[in-house]
Amino acid sequence: MSAQNPGILAPAATDCEPVGAADLIQATTGQPGSKIALVALHAGYSHSSLALKSLAAHCRDQPFYPSIHCFETLVNISHQRLLEQLLALEPRVVGFSTYLWNIDATLGLAARLRRLLPECRIVLGGPEAGPRGEELLGDHPELDYVVDGEGEAAWRDLLRLLLLRQGKPGRISGLIWRGPSRPVRNPQTLLPAEALPAPIALGLMDLDKPLVYWETSRGCPYRCSFCGSADEQLRAFPLERIEADLRVLEGLQDKVVKLLDRSFHLGRERTVRLLERFAATPVGLRFHLELNPDRISPEAMAVFRQAPPGKFQFEIDLQSLNQPVLDAINRRMDIPKALANIRELVAMARHPVHLDLIVGLPGEDEAHCRDSLDRVFRLHPGHLQLGTLKLLPGTPLRAQAQQLGYRWDPRPPYEVLSHPLLGFQQIARFKRYAVLLERLWNSGYLVATLSRLVPACYQDRVSACWDDLLATQGEGIVWDKLQPDTLYERVCDFLQPWLARDALLGQLLLWDYSQFSLVTRKTPPWIAAGLCHQKTLVVDGSRRRLPLLSLSEAAVALINRRRITPLEAGRYAVWPRQRQRGRPVRVIPVPD
């Protein structure tokens, strides 16, 4: 990131090719200084774009390669500075990488760019633009081309056409362009895995961010009807290429390597070999994988069991636990096997497990959505996300949506508003559940408490617990901006009837609170009273006054579900997370 310009990443030119390449452009195009820009507007600053670097890398054998500049910035800030930098570059071609979250901002930027640089060719690619190519070209005269699907070959060939006058538009894979009378959409020709560039091994990626995007394969063997990746042919990258990338990644410290592979199950032998290799990487490198839970082999499970704690993070998209609904969206999953494997992963308490559910799938009514939510919550994953179905352009489900009686937002992210079995208000209730999950479970604020409360007081139905919470605490528990102490205060109020008759619940609430905070002026009175006994202990070389709490056998049994080192029943002092600055909470046994 440029120190003078914290809002925008420096427009880093790609690795320089031999001197003389620029002269070749000059000679061939007759336009000295022809520049090319690739632009990505990100939702967050945690990673840099693998897509831009891969597009650039595929042009390495071309004379215009040194003229490619990549720009990355945030989507939700002013783009004035970016525009100024683009203007200063005076590019002849600008390519934008588009997603659901940046298409509007990208179109705004493209419109301004066209007015300022009328000669510049503007190209959109990425999963949002491709399926909407004809519509975008029709509605936005400032756009010249849209690329559908994999962009490397298309981008290279389009630049050859525009800058070197080589090739024909009708031959460029996935290009959508204005034909003589109407937009033309070219068929896609995918590159073989061996031909896809390796930006990490080539040293093109900005690896300073905490998250590094990576891929060991492209495409997906499945055909889920709501998914934009459903029809992309699966290609596994050669192991030598993966090893070359890993050699670079192994030099990094404190990074999460997020694999973009749509499914990490490409043959048992290959999968286990890669997992073993990842498990053997240095401490400080973690791998975030998307898993199909019913396809985890016993051998893969053994690797996860033996890997250092936290080496892996698992993302598992269940979507629904209703078999007819999964059938309706063409999603293959052996539900009992998936649940058994997830239980095993969670019980390991070794690597974080993130589960996803979707509300609004075809044929799923409120009762079924609740059932899926309640059953998945019983797995006690580290993170549970409840999303609303998005009817993405170009997907089979979007094509059937009218016929299925869907109403949806016509603008990105195309969320479902209602369908014949699920009304708008019912979907709105699930959105509240999603916020409560985020606030109370995924945040970690109430994990131990809910692990007791939901089974003991709500027949293990978290949806019933949320209904009661909403009924007693009102909408504010969902929509108000709440500091942790205020949140705990509302929770204490809600729990009063239960706390009076369930001592275990009280222990767990005190435990949850003590993970985050010492007792302060803002601590809710019920919690402050429960943590009134304190002891001075030496922590990290300093004397600290810490509250004491007693944990019964039943309490540690629930708490230990998330701990690698189990606790025994007894008395403990806790040095909380907010004081630990990213390090694990200190739990110190204090003999009676």
Ligand code: SF4
């Ligand atoms: S949802 Fe996942 S498994 Fe299904 S087609 Fe898309 S990428 Fe493949």
